[in-house]
Amino acid sequence: MSKVITPRNEDYSKWYLDVATEAGLAENSPVRGCMIIKPYGFAIWENMRDTLDARFKATGHVNASFPLLIPKSFLSKEADHIEGFAKECAVVTHYRLKKDPNGKGVIVDPEAKLEEELIIRPTSETIIWNTYRNWIRSYRDLPILINQWANVMRWEMRTRLFLRTAEFHWQEGHTAHATAAEAVTETVLMLNEYANFMENHMAIPVIKGVKTPNERFAGAVDTYCVEALMQDGKALQMGTSHFLGQNFAKAFDVKFTTKEGTEEYAWATSWGSSTRMIGGLIMTHSDDEGLILPPKLAPIQVVIVPIINKNTKERLPEIEQIVANLKAALPNARIKYDDDDNRTSGFKFAEYELKGVPLRIAIGARDLDNNTCELSRRDTREKQICTIDSLPQIIAQLLIDIQQNLFDRALAYRTAHTTRVDTWDEFVKTLNEKTGFVYAHWDGTSETEDAIKEATNATIRCIPLDNPLEDGTCIFSGKPSTQRVLFARSY
Amino acid sequence: MSKVITPRNEDYSKWYLDVATEAGLAENSPVRGCMIIKPYGFAIWENMRDTLDARFKATGHVNASFPLLIPKSFLSKEADHIEGFAKECAVVTHYRLKKDPNGKGVIVDPEAKLEEELIIRPTSETIIWNTYRNWIRSYRDLPILINQWANVMRWEMRTRLFLRTAEFHWQEGHTAHATAAEAVTETVLMLNEYANFMENHMAIPVIKGVKTPNERFAGAVDTYCVEALMQDGKALQMGTSHFLGQNFAKAFDVKFTTKEGTEEYAWATSWGSSTRMIGGLIMTHSDDEGLILPPKLAPIQVVIVPIINKNTKERLPEIEQIVANLKAALPNARIKYDDDDNRTSGFKFAEYELKGVPLRIAIGARDLDNNTCELSRRDTREKQICTIDSLPQIIAQLLIDIQQNLFDRALAYRTAHTTRVDTWDEFVKTLNEKTGFVYAHWDGTSETEDAIKEATNATIRCIPLDNPLEDGTCIFSGKPSTQRVLFARSY
Numbered sequence: 001m002s003k004v005i006t007p008r009n010e011d012y013s014k015w016y017l018d019v020a021t022e023a024g025l026a027e028n029s030p031v032r033g034c035m036i037i038k039p040y041g042f043a044i045w046e047n048m049r050d051t052l053d054a055r056f057k058a059t060g061h062v063n064a065s066f067p068l069l070i071p072k073s074f075l076s077k078e079a080d081h082i083e084g085f086a087k088e089c090a091v092v093t094h095y096r097l098k099k100d101p102n103g104k105g106v107i108v109d110p111e112a113k114l115e116e117e118l119i120i121r122p123t124s125e126t127i128i129w130n131t132y133r134n135w136i137r138s139y140r141d142l143p144i145l146i147n148q149w150a151n152v153m154r155w156e157m158r159t160r161l162f163l164r165t166a167e168f169h170w171q172e173g174h175t176a177h178a179t180a181a182e183a184v185t186e187t188v189l190m191l192n193e194y195a196n197f198m199e200n201h202m203a204i205p206v207i208k209g210v211k212t213p214n215e216r217f218a219g220a221v222d223t224y225c226v227e228a229l230m231q232d233g234k235a236l237q238m239g240t241s242h243f244l245g246q247n248f249a250k251a252f253d254v255k256f257t258t259k260e261g262t263e264e265y266a267w268a269t270s271w272g273s274s275t276r277m278i279g280g281l282i283m284t285h286s287d288d289e290g291l292i293l294p295p296k297l298a299p300i301q302v303v304i305v306p307i308i309n310k311n312t313k314e315r316l317p318e319i320e321q322i323v324a325n326l327k328a329a330l331p332n333a334r335i336k337y338d339d340d341d342n343r344t345s346g347f348k349f350a351e352y353e354l355k356g357v358p359l360r361i362a363i364g365a366r367d368l369d370n371n372t373c374e375l376s377r378r379d380t381r382e383k384q385i386c387t388i389d390s391l392p393q394i395i396a397q398l399l400i401d402i403q404q405n406l407f408d409r410a411l412a413y414r415t416a417h418t419t420r421v422d423t424w425d426e427f428v429k430t431l432n433e434k435t436g437f438v439y440a441h442w443d444g445t446s447e448t449e450d451a452i453k454e455a456t457n458a459t460i461r462c463i464p465l466d467n468p469l470e471d472g473t474c475i476f477s478g479k480p481s482t483q484r485v486l487f488a489r490s491y
Numbered sequence: 492m493s494k495v496i497t498p499r500n501e502d503y504s505k506w507y508l509d510v511a512t513e514a515g516l517a518e519n520s521p522v523r524g525c526m527i528i529k530p531y532g533f534a535i536w537e538n539m540r541d542t543l544d545a546r547f548k549a550t551g552h553v554n555a556s557f558p559l560l561i562p563k564s565f566l567s568k569e570a571d572h573i574e575g576f577a578k579e580c581a582v583v584t585h586y587r588l589k590k591d592p593n594g595k596g597v598i599v600d601p602e603a604k605l606e607e608e609l610i611i612r613p614t615s616e617t618i619i620w621n622t623y624r625n626w627i628r629s630y631r632d633l634p635i636l637i638n639q640w641a642n643v644m645r646w647e648m649r650t651r652l653f654l655r656t657a658e659f660h661w662q663e664g665h666t667a668h669a670t671a672a673e674a675v676t677e678t679v680l681m682l683n684e685y686a687n688f689m690e691n692h693m694a695i696p697v698i699k700g701v702k703t704p705n706e707r708f709a710g711a712v713d714t715y716c717v718e719a720l721m722q723d724g725k726a727l728q729m730g731t732s733h734f735l736g737q738n739f740a741k742a743f744d745v746k747f748t749t750k751e752g753t754e755e756y757a758w759a760t761s762w763g764s765s766t767r768m769i770g771g772l773i774m775t776h777s778d779d780e781g782l783i784l785p786p787k788l789a790p791i792q793v794v795i796v797p798i799i800n801k802n803t804k805e806r807l808p809e810i811e812q813i814v815a816n817l818k819a820a821l822p823n824a825r826i827k828y829d830d831d832d833n834r835t836s837g838f839k840f841a842e843y844e845l846k847g848v849p850l851r852i853a854i855g856a857r858d859l860d861n862n863t864c865e866l867s868r869r870d871t872r873e874k875q876i877c878t879i880d881s882l883p884q885i886i887a888q889l890l891i892d893i894q895q896n897l898f899d900r901a902l903a904y905r906t907a908h909t910t911r912v913d914t915w916d917e918f919v920k921t922l923n924e925k926t927g928f929v930y931a932h933w934d935g936t937s938e939t940e941d942a943i944k945e946a947t948n949a950t951i952r953c954i955p956l957d958n959p960l961e962d963g964t965c966i967f968s969g970k971p972s973t974q975r976v977l978f979a980r981s982y
Contacts, residue, residue, distance in 0.1 A: 029557070031560045062533070065536075067526075071522060086588040091583060096577070108608055117599055127522075
């Protein structure tokens with residue numbers, strides 16, 4: 001089975017695509033850039049979504065639903081926003097089909113043309129702030145802390161499963177506040193929620209930081225982000241949280257009466273994380289045998305495969321009893337028993353390895369005689385024989401250990417691929433040979449940032465939140481700099 | 492506060508709209524026919540969705556995600572399907588905007604025209620069966636039991652919040668089977684899941700039945716449905732489950748190798764329920780004071796309002812302790828404590844009544860002295876004084892009682908508004924004066940069904956599943972009939 005996966009060192013992009021498709025996560029659809037998320041991939045997304053959703057609710061947010069379609073004129077109201085999104089919009093122009101009078105099939109009915117075209121939302125700031133205008137009158141109406149789980153569409157030219165698709169699933173939080181300080185606090189709070197989720201559930205270490213003006217969200221005053229390092233040494237932006245200032249309140253005329261009786265525009269944040277995170281999950285942990293999933297997000301945490309042939313079939317009820325006992329002992333564990341006799345146990349082993357199931361248990365007739373079983377870890381591929389009675393304790397501990405090991409491994413990789421450089425030659429050499437994150441001094445100008453990107457294809461991923469100030473000279477311009485920033489090539 | 496709701500007997504449609512908007516469930520958006528589901532309305536939908544989703548999973552289904560957009564040509568592949576849906580499609584024709592060279596704002600970039608137009612899914616049979624072609628090779632690949640929670644779009648001309656909107660949220664199950672019998676079993680299984688959910692969670696009695704050919708889903712062999720009766724005597728179709736035969740398998744060439752080695756087209760079902768159910772929830776239970784929610788779906792089951800003025804403010808910690816104890820005693824109850832001192836308790840009482848919160852508890856300083864509180868039921872508007880110590884037991888029981896009372900009330904209304912008639916005059920008179928469900932004989936022809944609809948605006952809601960056979964004559968044509976069918980005017 002493992003032959004289906006192209007090795008990473010042969011073709012990393014092909015490896016990624018092989019893992020995503022062969023593990024049954026997703027596939028391309030006949031609609032350009034729109035993927036089909038298959039049940040196994042969607043189950044991972046459900047686990048991610050449920051975990052994040054619980055955190056959003058615990059921090060006072062509620063869910064709502066705003067329209068899929070946005071009037072074209074709304075996009076133009078915030079000047080930067082339209083610049084950022086106009087180039088990649090799916091546009092609805094008509095609302096009816098009719099039979100083709102000249103043949104088979106159907107054509108767009110020219111009589112059913114919309115007066116104003118509608119855009120499939122690339123993000124919902126405009127339609128939401130147009131709505132908030134009616135919801136916000138007084139400081140008593142604030143804060144508004146709303147999140148939406150939704151599908152959005154950006155007409156990307158080059159797409160890749162999960163990482164960059166035309167349609168994707170995400171959550172977008174849109175909050176309104178009475179003061180700038182409160183909005184900034186919210187922006188950082190949600191950034192921290194993302195970072196905690198990624199580190200504690202996805203087992204992916206992330207760097208929290210602020211984007212440079214060049215890389216800001218279209219319409220934001222400040223864009224905060226979490227950046228992770230993939231196994232090919234490229235960075236992946238895993239989520240963003242924006243302080244929008246009063247930009248959208250001004251564009252949509254959202255004013256409120258303050259406690260003091262004055263009138264002010266509301267302050268905004270928005271924050272989003274998407275199915276792109278699944279791409280990060282694949283690229284951080286998986287290997288040439290297939291997917292590796294952290295236990296907290298794995299749809300199946302433990303799979304039990306009976307090794308039974310025609311001669312030992314009468315022992316199956318004993319194994320079923322072991323499974324039942326195990327499920328009773330670990331009611332919160334996601335345990336699958338695979339007794340499908342259309343497939344060999346060898347086939348099953350390879351398949352669950354490909355699908356990244358953290359723990360596999362094999363039990364045969366001789367195991368039953370000995371009251372033992374064989375337990376395999378997906379992350380280290382280590383096997384051990386253990387007694388049936390000790391299974392609940394061992395599994396509970398191993399699920400914790402695997403989660404931690406995946407994080408530690410990813411952190412070690414990142415540490416080994418993070419370099420401080422002081423010269424342009426070192427910078428280029430590191431990017432080309434060692435790859436990874438590079439901390440270097442930058443003079444703070446967009447021109448230099450553009451020139452570095454032009455020359456190396458590396459961008460400033462962020463200015464880390466906890467960045468120490470340090471005098472130095474820009475690697476490109478030689479001008480004075482007060483801090484190193486985080487460079488990398490990226491997805 | 493209750494003045495904002497138009498009484499039912501004055502203008503039922505206005506009453507419905509008032510309840511939906513004033514209770515904070517939803518509002519219209521600037522995009523024609525697309526609603527904004529507000530947090531309180533969305534919380535009801537989340538409770539409905541979570542309950543249904545758990546049942547779908549318990550019956551072996553898994554979730555997945557298919558594209559929002561469908562190539563125009565796909566719709567034409569199933570002849571009936573295109574007839575049913577072409578007239579109400581949102582059509583994407585372009586993928587880019589550009590700056591208007593003649594002025595401000597943006598225009599559709601004529602250079603970014605799609606080769607083939609894309610339709611926003613009105614339902615997903617076509618894109619899903621096109622996908623299943625690659626997933627189904629052998630009987631071993633069957634059954635496929637997939638559900639999708641999604642937004643879909645049908646360009647309705649007359650829209651009404653929840654009941655009929657251009658964009659709506661729903662779930663659509665799409666299953667593939669090796670035999671017709673297995674697919675029919677699945678169709679009926681899911682119909683029963685819908686009926687159980689509606690009766691046990693929504694507290695709405697439903698009639699399960701089969702649609703006549705006139706009312707079938709476009710592309711189905713048989714459409715099963717659950718029909719409920721609203722307080723204005725009109726029927727609401729609450730959900731449908733379709734046996735699609737081999738229609739979509741043939742349209743998309745989905746064949747499999749049977750156990751015997753022959754090749755056959757796969758058998759299909761699809762089944763859906765939507766945010767429309769929230770419209771049914773409003774119309775079944777609510778009154779002139781506002782929304783009434785069954786406890787199992789209410790986002791807030793119990794609200795506690797402290798009756799405290801400036802002189803008794805020091806007693807607030809005592810009430811907070813009571814709330815904490817109650818939450819500890821009833822960890823699964825959704826309890827809200829509203830100590831917002833910007834609003835009077837009278838305002839709060841009216842608001843939670845409007846929002847349909849099943850139980851309200853008021854506690855003042857004198858109550859604290861007496862170790863009592865005032866408990867109000869939303870459904871009967873009855874009040875009782877009870878001791879603080881007895882609250883957990885009383886609340887737990889009342890939530891059960893209210894759930895049952897709402898169902899009983901709805902069933903009593905339906906029973907009182909269900910009539911058996913034998914003549915055309917009785918039929919018309921019943922529809923016009925008594926309203927409700929009418930059981931009458933029908934000759935089984937589409938022509939008669941059309942003529943009855945034309946004359947009375949009543950349709951055959953369904954042929955109930957447990958319908959007794961009974962000789963009679965058609966109320967319209969006088970021709971012989973073997974059973975009564977269920978007529979009503981409907982939404």
